[in-house]
Amino acid sequence: xxxxxxxxxxxxxxxxxxxxxxxxxxxxxxxxxxxxxxxxxxxxxxxxxxxxxxxxxxxxxxxxxxxxxxxxxxxxxxxxxxxxxxxxxxxxxxxxxxxxxxxxxxxxxxxxxxxxxxxxxxxxxxxxxxxxxxxxxxxxxxxxxxxxxxxxxxxxxxxxxxxxxxxxxxxxxxxxxxxxxxxxxxxxxxxxxxxxxxxxxxxxxxxxxxxxxxxxxxxxxxxxxxxxxxxxxxxxxxxxxxxxxxxxxxxxxxxxxxxxxxxxxxxxxxxxxxxxxxxxxxxxxxxxxxxxxxxxxxxxxxxxxxxxxxxxxxxxxxxxxxxxxxxxxxxxxxxxxxxxxxxxxxxxxxxxxxxxxxxxxxxxxxxxxxxxxxxxxxxxxxxxxxxxxxxxxxxxxxxxxxxxxxxxxxxxxxxxxxxxxxxxxxxxxxxxxxxxxxxxxxxxxxxxxxxxxxxxxxxxxxxxxxxxxxxxxxxxxxx
Ligand SMILES: NC(=O)C1=CN([C@@H]2O[C@H](COP(=O)(O)OP(=O)(O)OC[C@H]3O[C@@H](n4cnc5c(N)ncnc54)[C@H](OP(=O)(O)O)[C@@H]3O)[C@@H](O)[C@H]2O)[C@@H](O)CC1
Ligand SMILES: Nc1ncnc2c1ncn2[C@@H]1O[C@H](COP(=O)(O)OP(=O)(O)O)[C@@H](O)[C@H]1O
Ligand SMILES: [K+]
Numbered sequence: 308x309x310x311x312x313x314x315x316x317x318x319x320x321x322x323x324x325x326x327x328x329x330x331x332x333x334x335x336x337x338x339x340x341x342x343x344x345x346x347x348x349x350x351x352x353x354x355x356x357x358x359x360x361x362x363x364x365x366x367x368x369x370x371x372x373x374x375x376x377x378x379x380x381x382x383x384x385x386x387x388x389x390x391x392x393x394x395x396x397x398x399x400x401x402x403x404x405x406x407x408x409x410x411x412x413x414x415x416x417x418x419x420x421x422x423x424x425x426x427x428x429x430x431x432x433x434x435x436x437x438x439x440x441x442x443x444x445x446x447x448x449x450x451x452x453x454x455x456x457x458x459x460x461x462x463x464x465x466x467x468x469x470x471x472x473x474x475x476x477x478x479x480x481x482x483x484x485x486x487x488x489x490x491x492x493x494x495x496x497x498x499x500x501x502x503x504x505x506x507x508x509x510x511x512x513x514x515x516x517x518x519x520x521x522x523x524x525x526x527x528x529x530x531x532x533x534x535x536x537x538x539x540x541x542x543x544x545x546x547x548x549x550x551x552x553x554x555x556x557x558x559x560x561x562x563x564x565x566x567x568x569x570x571x572x573x574x575x576x577x578x579x580x581x582x583x584x585x586x587x588x589x590x591x592x593x594x595x596x597x598x599x600x601x602x603x604x605x606x607x608x609x610x611x612x613x614x615x616x617x618x619x620x621x622x623x624x625x626x627x628x629x630x631x632x633x634x635x636x637x638x639x640x641x642x643x644x645x646x647x648x649x650x651x652x653x654x655x656x657x658x659x660x661x662x663x664x665x666x667x668x669x670x671x672x673x674x675x676x677x678x679x680x681x682x683x684x685x686x687x688x689x690x691x692x693x694x695x696x697x698x699x700x701x702x703x704x705x706x707x708x709x710x711x712x713x714x715x716x717x718x719x720x721x722x723x724x725x726x727x728x729x730x731x732x733x734x735x736x737x738x739x740x741x742x743x744x745x746x747x748x749x750x751x752x753x754x755x756x757x758x759x760x761x762x763x764x765x766x767x768x769x770x771x772x773x774x775x776x777x778x779x780x781x782x783x784x785x786x
Contacts, residue, residue: 308519309511310706311477313428319476323505333499334362334392337455337475338369340497341422344473345370345453346379348493349420357413357445358385359425359459365393366455366475367424368407372400381405384413386425410441415448423452423467425459428479433463442467457481458490466490476501478514478785483695483706484674496785512675512697512704515746517781523743524777525563525733533565537732540601540626541583541725542591542617543608543633544571549578551609551632551721554762556583558725559605561769562747564732567725568599572613591616593623603627605728607634608721615639622646627731629653631724637662640685650687651727651737655720659691675704688737690727692720696745700738707742708784709749711756718762723748726769747772750781 311319324330345354356371358364364385374381385407389397401407423445425438434442442465445452452458452467456475460466472491474482476499481487513519527536539559543552549571556567557580569579573587588595591613606621607614607630614633621628622642627649630640635658643650654662656670659677662685663670670677671693678691678699688700694712698705727744735743751768752760754775775781 308514308516309477309506309508310483310514311479311511313479315508315511316428316477316479319501319505319508323501326502326504328500328502328505331392331395333476333501334365334396335369336499337366337497338396339373340475340499341366341453341455341473342370342373342377344471344495344497345420345422346374346377348453348471349451352420353380353382353416353418354422355413355416355419356381356383356422357410357425357441358383360386360388360393361426361429362393363424363427363429363455363459364389365396366427367422368393368396368400370422370424370455371405372396372403375400375403375405382408384408384410386410411437413441415444415450419450421445421448421450421452422455423459423469424455425467427456427459427475430460430463434460434465439465454491461487461490468492471495473497474785475499477506482785483514483708485694494785512706515705515707515709515742516783517776517779520743520746521776521779523735523739524773525730525735527563531565534600536563536565537603537729537734538566538568538601539564539725539728539732540568540570540596540599540604540624541608541728542570542596542604542606542621543610544575544577545609545611545613546572546575548609548611549576550718552577553579554718554721554766555605555608555725555728556580557763558722558766558769559729559732561766562726562729562744563773564729566600568601570596570599591620593620596620596624601626601732602734603629603728603731605629605631605724607631608724610634618643622648627737629724629728629731631720632658635662640687644686649731649737651690651731651741652681652685652687653690653692653720653724653727654681655692675706679704688741690723690741690745692723696749698738698741698745700741703738705742707745707749709746710752711749713756713758713760714749714752714765716760716762719752719765722762722766725766747776750776
């Protein structure tokens with residue numbers, strides 16, 4: 308599934324028309340789906356539909372007609388001047404003898420549900436004057452609001468604050484990225500009959516779905532043993548940071564690794580899990596790490612100022628490597644890419660800013676661009692952590708759809724490193740290991756989803772998350 312911009316949606320619309328699909332049919336289906344979703348969420352309530360003059364308003368007019376056909380109590384307030392399909396929808400509604408009142412007449416009535424069909428993807432400037440005031444009135448009314456496609460006004464301010472948004476044909480950036488996501492409330496994706504060909508645009512970011520990731524889960528054959536399902540070497544720790552490598556090691560096991568070795572400075576009081584092989588080292592060197600049995604390495608977690616040296620020692624092993632935290636320095640990343648080592652980097656916005664010589668704020672404001680730039684500049688697979696996390700590699704982008712703000716606590720990134728390390732060790736390509744790892748990590752977070760949960764508790768939920776994914780029990784958040 309692809310994540311759309313307004314412009315990409317317009318092109319998809321055009322493509323559908325070019326290949327012969329009637330746009331009026333799309334609008335009618337959109338209206339019917341929006342009406343159904345609204346009535347399911349708010350049964351037996353009087354509905355007030357507010358329509359703009361563009362196609363979003365057309366969806367609202369179609370929704371009103373369907374609700375009328377189904378015998379619901381519905382009032383419509385619409386702007387003047389619809390053209391094309393939206394005009395046809397206005398006529399169709401009028402033929403059902405429903406009075407369409409001027410938008411300027413609307414006043415909030417307690418107990419009604421509002422259908423916001425003022426503006427969708429066609430908005431190209433912030434709302435002002437009458438429309439800005441109208442949005443303010445809607446938000447202050449305290450009424451339940453269902454938005455057709457997008458809460459009107461997005462991606463600008465002011466905008467409607469919806470309780471439910473019915474995304475039409477595809478999800479758009481605003482449905483996924485904060486702060487806009489917060490204005491959408493619950494999200495439903497309505498399939499409106501758009502020919503798949505019109506929606507297939509490989510240049511758009513991939514939106515991670517349970518179906519796509521299910522297919523990536525490494526098989527666990529009946530004759531599996533700890534030596535053939537992926538062995539991970541975790542390299543990190545420093546006297547003042549002892550927990551991070553231990554968390555990564557637990558997470559690697561919980562994600563399915565067969566064997567995990569933890570290498571740490573001997574003077575650091577790192578306590579690896581009971582199940583791990585311990586490799587205390589007297590200084591970071593290739594010779595010290597060589598005894599570890601591993602197919603992949605995760606390095607940098609809690610390594611403090613010794614992160615660069617630790618990564619240098621790892622480089623010589625020549626194994627697929629995940630660079631995190633204190634191993635995330637430009638020279639280090641360049642060395643790994645230059646050596647042709649399959650490499651995943653997992654910066655949070657602060658670490659990404661260090662690599663890009665920008666600010667964490669800039670990165671967080673434009674995560675897709677930042678991840679794409681990092682992947683281009685360093686020629687590695689990039690996992691730019693956040694809510695949501697973005698993955699980039701060689702011109703392609705993916706956006707995660709699992710995870711929640713309760714995960715904003717120390718150690719969550721260390722857990723993610725262990726998970727991706729386990730999938731690299733199981734033989735997945737960096738792009739697949741990164742996408743599956745990020746998705747599963749967020750899914751485990753969603754199973755717990757309560758503020759105050761700890762990173763090691765999330766790690767402990769990984770097997771359950773994996774089982775649900777394997778058994779096809781995961782529903783995406785837009786259902
Ligand atoms: N994609 C699909 O496949 C399908 C899409 N569908 C639906 O179409 C929607 C997109 O429709 P759209 O392109 O007509 O734009 P829309 O959001 O109605 O707004 C444009 C209108 O607003 C006006 N306007 C703009 N800015 C303004 C401002 N600041 N203040 C005041 N006015 C402003 C602008 O006027 P203008 O700028 O020309 O003066 C124009 O009249 C999409 O979200 C979905 O709901 C479905 O029907 C089925 C299939
Ligand atoms: N609001 C949020 N929504 C979704 N995921 C989040 C959110 N906040 C944090 N996370 C996830 O938690 C992890 C935090 O990683 P990081 O900042 O590196 O933590 P640490 O350095 O303490 O280990 C990342 O995987 C991130 O995507
Ligand atoms: K809308």
